[in-house]
Amino acid sequence: QVQVFGLYSGEEFHDTFDCPIKIVAVHPQFVRSHFKQFVTGGKKLLLYERGWMNRWKPSVLHEGEGNIRNVKWRGHLIAWANNMGVKILDMISKQRITNVPRDDISLRPDMYPCSLCWKDNLTLIIGWGNSVKICSVKERHASEMRDLPNRYVEIVFQFDxxxxxxxxxxxxxxxxxxxxxxxxxxxxxxxxxxxxxxxxxxxxxxxxxxxxxxxxxxxxxxxxxxxxxxxxxxxxxxxxxxxxxxxxxxxxxRDQDDHIDWLLEKKKYEEALMAAEISQKTIKKHKILDIGLAYVNHLVERGEYDLAARKCQKILGKNTELWEFEVYKFKEIGQLKAISRYLPRRDPVLKPLIYEMVLHEFLEGDYEGFATLIKEWPGDLYNNTIIVQAVVDHLKKDPQNRTLLRTLAELYTYDQRYGRALEIYLTLRHKDVFQLIHKHNLFSSIRDKIVLLMEFDSEKAVDMLLDNEDKISIDRVVEELENRPELQHVYLHKLFKRDHHKGQRYHEKQISLYAEYDRPNLLPFLRDSTHCPLEKALEICQQRNFVGETVYLLSK
Incomplete structure (x- = not known):
C-alpha cells in the first residue's frame, strides 16, 4: 500500500498494490499544482500523475529487470536502480538516457542494495558494493542526435x-x-x-x-x-x-571548534593553535590562550623545555600574571634557565623578584650564563643592590674569578659606582677600561692609577693622558711614573713627538731615559730639542761611550 499525505493541506492519495512496493519518490516540486507526480518502485517503475477530476493516473516507466529498490528524483531526471543496474529517465523527453550496469554481479542486490544521490541537477552519484561512480548528464550535440536522446551520461569519476x-x-x-x-x-x-x-x-x-x-x-x-x-x-x-x-x-x-577538538584529542597542539588563530572570529568554544597554555604544558611534559619557554613569548604576550605563573612553574621543575632567554624585558616588565630569582639560579652554578644575563638585561629590571651583594658573597669563596669580577664591574657601572668598576677593570686589564673613563669622565679617579693603566696598555694610556692634559697635568703624570722610568720615558717621548716645547722642563731627564731605554731616538731628540743642556748630555754620552751622539754634541 502507498499513501501520500499533504502535511499542510488536505491532499491525500492511497492505493493498494498486488506486489510489494520497495521505494516511493515524489516530484521535487510536488507542492506546486502543476507537479503532482510521484513514482513507486517494485516489480515496475510506475509514474502517478494527477489528471482530470483530480484522479491519479498511473503509467509504466520501466519493468522486466527485477525489483526496483532505489529511486532518486532531481529536476527533470529520475534515476533508479534494479537488479541489472542504474537507469536515468528524462521526464521532458520521456526518454531513458543511460544504463549503468552494476559491477559485481556476485553480490545479491537485495543484501547489498544500490545507493543513489544527486549532487546537483546534472550529477548523479552511484554507490554499489564497494564501487563508486560519479556520473555527469550532458547535452548531446545536434549533429550527433539522429535517433538518440538529446542527453547522455558520462562517468567522470570512478573508484573502489x-x-x-x-x-x-x-x-x-x-x-x-x-x-x-x-x-x-x-x-x-x-x-x-x-x-x-x-x-x-x-x-x-x-x-x-x-x-x-x-x-x-x-x-x-x-x-x-x-x-x-x-x-x-x-x-x-x-x-x-x-x-x-x-x-x-x-x-x-564539523566546524572549526570540532576540528580543534579533534586536533587537541590527537595532541596536535601547534596545529590546533594555528587553526584557532586563523578562525578566531568564528570559533565559539575555544580560546587561543587556553590552547596555547595546554600546548606549553604538553611540551613541558615531554621535556621540551626550551621550546615550551620560546612558545611562552607568543602565547603569554603582555599578560604579566601568566608570565609570573609560568616562571614559578619552570622553577618548580628546575628549568628557570630554559625560560630566562625569553622573559620579557620591555612592555611588559615583570616584578623585580622574578628576574632576581632567575639571576640567583644562574649564580649558583653558571657564572657565564649569569654574566650573559647581566650584559643583556636592562639594569632596572632587578634590584641592583641585592644582586651586587650576591656577587660579592660569591667572590668571597672565589676571589679571583674573572667572570664574577667582570660582572661585578658592570653592576657597579650601572649603579654609577664608577670608581669601584674602574678598579676591577684595571685589575682585570679589561679592554673597556678606557671607554669607561672617557664615557663617564673618570679622570679624577685615575690620578693614582696611571701606572696600572700604563702597564695594561701604554699606547692607549699615553694617548688618553695627552688628550686630556687639562684634566691630568703633565707634571702629575711624570710624578706618578717616577718609580717606573721605563713608563715615564714612553709618556715623555710621546709628549715630545707631539710638541717639542710642552715638556721642556723634563728634557734634561729625558737624556738619561733615552740613553737607558731608547738609544735609537736619543740622537734625533738631541737634534730637535732646544731646551736640552748640552753639558749634561755630553757627560752622559761620554760615560756610556755613545760615539755618534758624542761627536754630534762636540760639533755643536
Whole structure:
C-alpha cells in the first residue's frame, strides 16, 4: 500500500498494490499544482500523475529487470536502480538516457542494495558494493542526435572503497560514505560485523583521498547487514541521518571548534593553535590562550623545555600574571634557565623578584650564563643592590674569578659606582677600561692609577693622558711614573713627538731615559730639542761611550 499525505493541506492519495512496493519518490516540486507526480518502485517503475477530476493516473516507466529498490528524483531526471543496474529517465523527453550496469554481479542486490544521490541537477552519484561512480548528464550535440536522446551520461569519476557502501551524500566537492564493515575477530578468527564507518572522501579521477573517518557505535551492529543501514540528508542543511534498525544517528558537518577538538584529542597542539588563530572570529568554544597554555604544558611534559619557554613569548604576550605563573612553574621543575632567554624585558616588565630569582639560579652554578644575563638585561629590571651583594658573597669563596669580577664591574657601572668598576677593570686589564673613563669622565679617579693603566696598555694610556692634559697635568703624570722610568720615558717621548716645547722642563731627564731605554731616538731628540743642556748630555754620552751622539754634541 502507498499513501501520500499533504502535511499542510488536505491532499491525500492511497492505493493498494498486488506486489510489494520497495521505494516511493515524489516530484521535487510536488507542492506546486502543476507537479503532482510521484513514482513507486517494485516489480515496475510506475509514474502517478494527477489528471482530470483530480484522479491519479498511473503509467509504466520501466519493468522486466527485477525489483526496483532505489529511486532518486532531481529536476527533470529520475534515476533508479534494479537488479541489472542504474537507469536515468528524462521526464521532458520521456526518454531513458543511460544504463549503468552494476559491477559485481556476485553480490545479491537485495543484501547489498544500490545507493543513489544527486549532487546537483546534472550529477548523479552511484554507490554499489564497494564501487563508486560519479556520473555527469550532458547535452548531446545536434549533429550527433539522429535517433538518440538529446542527453547522455558520462562517468567522470570512478573508484573502489575498502568496505561495502550503505549510503552516499554530497558535501561541497567531497563525498560522505556510510560503509558496512566486516573484520576478522582476534579471538575466533571468524569474519564478523564491525561498527559502521562514516567517511568523508575527496573524489579523484581513479581513486579517492580520505579526509576523515569515524566508526559509529549503534546498537546491535554485530547482527546488522549492509542493507540495514541508510544515509539520508536534507539539502541546504549540514545534517546527515544514519539510520539503523535500532538507532538513528544525526551527524553534522564539523566546524572549526570540532576540528580543534579533534586536533587537541590527537595532541596536535601547534596545529590546533594555528587553526584557532586563523578562525578566531568564528570559533565559539575555544580560546587561543587556553590552547596555547595546554600546548606549553604538553611540551613541558615531554621535556621540551626550551621550546615550551620560546612558545611562552607568543602565547603569554603582555599578560604579566601568566608570565609570573609560568616562571614559578619552570622553577618548580628546575628549568628557570630554559625560560630566562625569553622573559620579557620591555612592555611588559615583570616584578623585580622574578628576574632576581632567575639571576640567583644562574649564580649558583653558571657564572657565564649569569654574566650573559647581566650584559643583556636592562639594569632596572632587578634590584641592583641585592644582586651586587650576591656577587660579592660569591667572590668571597672565589676571589679571583674573572667572570664574577667582570660582572661585578658592570653592576657597579650601572649603579654609577664608577670608581669601584674602574678598579676591577684595571685589575682585570679589561679592554673597556678606557671607554669607561672617557664615557663617564673618570679622570679624577685615575690620578693614582696611571701606572696600572700604563702597564695594561701604554699606547692607549699615553694617548688618553695627552688628550686630556687639562684634566691630568703633565707634571702629575711624570710624578706618578717616577718609580717606573721605563713608563715615564714612553709618556715623555710621546709628549715630545707631539710638541717639542710642552715638556721642556723634563728634557734634561729625558737624556738619561733615552740613553737607558731608547738609544735609537736619543740622537734625533738631541737634534730637535732646544731646551736640552748640552753639558749634561755630553757627560752622559761620554760615560756610556755613545760615539755618534758624542761627536754630534762636540760639533755643536
Amino acid at each position: 572503497t575498502e568496505f561495502y557502501i550503505s549510503g552516499l551524500a554530497p558535501i561541497c566537492d567531497q563525498l560522505v560514505i556510510l560503509s558496512y564493515v566486516k573484520e576478522i575477530s582476534d579471538k575466533t578468527e571468524v569474519e564478523c560485523c564491525a561498527r559502521p564507518r562514516l567517511d568523508i572522501v575527496q573524489p579523484l579521477p581513479e581513486s579517492c583521498e580520505e579526509i576523515s573517518s569515524d566508526a559509529l557505535t549503534v546498537r546491535g551492529f554485530q547482527e546488522n547487514e549492509c542493507r540495514d543501514y541508510h544515509l539520508e540528508y536534507a539539502e541546504g542543511e549540514s545534517l546527515f541521518y544514519i539510520i539503523s534498525p535500532r538507532d538513528v544517528v544525526v551527524a553534522k558537518e
